[in-house]
Amino acid sequence: GSFTGSIANTLAMCAMIIPLNLVGSYGAAVLIESVGKRMQNVARFAVYVPTMAAGLIISIVWKWIFSSGGIADWIAGHNVGWLSNPWPARFAITMAVVTTAFGQYTILFSAGMKAISKDLKDAAAIDGASGWHYGILVVLPLMVPTISLVILASLIGTMQMWETVYFLTGGGPAGATSTPIY
Secondary structure (H helix, E strand, O other), rough: OHHHHHHHHHHHHHHHHHHHHHHHHHHHHHHHHHHOOOHHHEEEEEEEHHHHOOOHHHHHHHHHOOOOOOOHHHHHHHOOOOOOOOHHHHHHHHHHHHHHHHHHHHHHHHHHOOOOOOOHHHHHHHHOOHHHHHHHHHHHOOOOHHHHHHHHHHHHHHHHHHHHHHHHHHOOOOOOOOOOOO
16 A cells, blocks of 8 residues: 555665765765865865755755756756656655755764774784775774764654655655655
């Protein structure tokens, strides 16, 4: 029925949203942490601004981007029907949801990276670890609690989404973006 279909839709969107939230936010936090302190503050603010906007505002922007003849069609080179075909509509919702949460998760990752002792970086450098090895072998394992928090928050947020679905697709096309909450 429609309830089981909405569960399947939500799981499909979770499969897109959670990895994008993780990779995008973690990557942005790594970039932010690699620049000077003054620039870090500016970058954190810039990344966090969309999070302060209401989900409806973000949805309006993405609806404009994915509308027929919009920017997404221009980039694709033809009319894709982003909001009128099942998988493109799911992708459109994914982009809106990721945009809404991106800043929040980036700040969490950035805070987690700030909490790592400088002594560990110095010790890794003495042991001959390059920046890449330090990031993979020291930072990433220490970020597991933050990664777990982001996964859980992203899962809960995706399970609770309704505003984005309501405004972008109204649960359509043919129920392809309907969620249990919607």
